[in-house]
Amino acid sequence: MAKNTHSPEDIANKLLELHIQHEMKAFDNAAFSTWLSEESETVFEWLRSTKLNQLVPQQSINDTIHKNVVEREIPGSIAEVAGEAASKLFTSGQHKNTQLNEIMTSHEVEEFVDKALELKEQRQEALNRIIDLPVYTDLISGVLYQAIVRYIYDNNIFSKKVPGVSSMLKFGSNVISKTVPKLEGAVEDNVKSYISNNLGLIITESKLFLENNMTDEELKTSAMDLWDLVETKSLGELQAGMDSLDLSEFVVLGYEFWLRFRKSAYFKRSYELIVAYFYDKYGDNDLSVLFDDFMITPQRITEEAERFAPQILDALRESGQLEELLRRRLASFYTSSEALDCIKGH
Known part of the structure; x- marks a missing residue:
């Protein structure tokens, strides 16, 4: 038998490339959809017999709300964009020409x-x-x-x-x-x-x-x-006397109110009470109860994922970002001392 002249590093690099190509094929749209459907069924069945308290403590939800809703800085551009978007709708022909009974019977x-x-x-x-x-x-x-x-x-x-x-x-x-x-x-x-x-x-x-x-x-x-x-x-008739500037100003007032209100003691007590109620209702039950109440199924999860995944995967592949992401993720293993020692031993 011919002696292997490749160094462990060469072998590791070859294995890395093969692994990357294997993973790239797995991210083909059809293969990804099949994998997602199969895995979501498996994970979903495990989750159905798992209790909410086992996965996420109640305090973690309160902490997440506090960090992301209360403390996280909200850019002023959000109010600006919201105001401009509202004005765009407010002044559009389809809005002005829509009758009230087309919205509510x-x-x-x-x-x-x-x-x-x-x-x-x-x-x-x-x-x-x-x-x-x-x-x-x-x-x-x-x-x-x-x-x-x-x-x-x-x-x-x-x-x-x-x-x-x-x-x-x-x-x-x-x-x-x-x-x-x-x-x-x-x-x-x-x-x-x-x-x-x-x-x-x-x-x-x-x-x-x-x-x-x-x-x-x-x-x-x-x-x-x-x-x-x-x-x-029409909505145009009903909004007579109010222009897009008025609407933008209301959006700004709402934005400023929210910045103050989210830090109030009332808001804190409110979201903590709601979270406590949710955990009282579902915390000690299997997640199957929550899934059934909210009609969450593997099929719905797969449908929503497939709605966006193909476009995202195509963009990642074409830009080379997907391959680079996989390379960064896997390279640390194939260049590790443990992997190289294993190759040397064989």
Whole structure:
């Protein structure tokens, strides 16, 4: 038998090249899909009998959220891109020409209205808070004042009810022009005084009126009447008066709010509570329970992988990145002292 004249290093390099070519063939689209399907079935079966707590501790999830959601810096360009993308959509023809009923049906609106009407306590609390707002008090005062004063003037109360005014009209317009303003001022002061003294009663009556008259049936009828008015309007009509700059500014405000809100104690308690609930529900169960609830199957995993993998693999192969990645990954083994010693021993 001829003596092998190749050095261990030469043999190791040859084996490295053969291994790389073997792996490159495995990353052919068809071969990769077959491998992924077979391996995902195997791994999936193992996972189904494994508990969530065995794989990932609950605190690890909290730590991941804190690091990646709370602490990780968010580039300002994200808000800029989001604003520009929103403006692009906001000003597009397909957006402006889309009617509201193409997005939501009357049946869906009715279901939302019915569900909202079940929140009776919240609705009553909201109405009470609105009525107690100073702006509502000012509104009621202003409406009553204008209505009463207009009634007095439009119905000639001066000439009909105020003693002496009707006879005064006989003296001519000069007398009237001097006297009526004084009477008007007195009447308007009295009206304001009356409204001020009775405002508490008026507000109470407003609450009672709304409680007695805002029935579920009337609210639903009003809501559906409103829908009938707007459902055939285009989004362009509904957004009239708001331009892309307004939308961009709202995106920036939302971005700035999120930067502050994510560091709040409320947000921390919220995500920790949700994670705790999730682990209470699934932590001690086999992952098969979670997979079934969320309809996670090997087929779905393979389908999603195959949706993107072929294009990515083609790009990696054509650019030479895939071969270089494999070479870097495998070379450290074939050049290791353990591998070379093994070759020398044979």
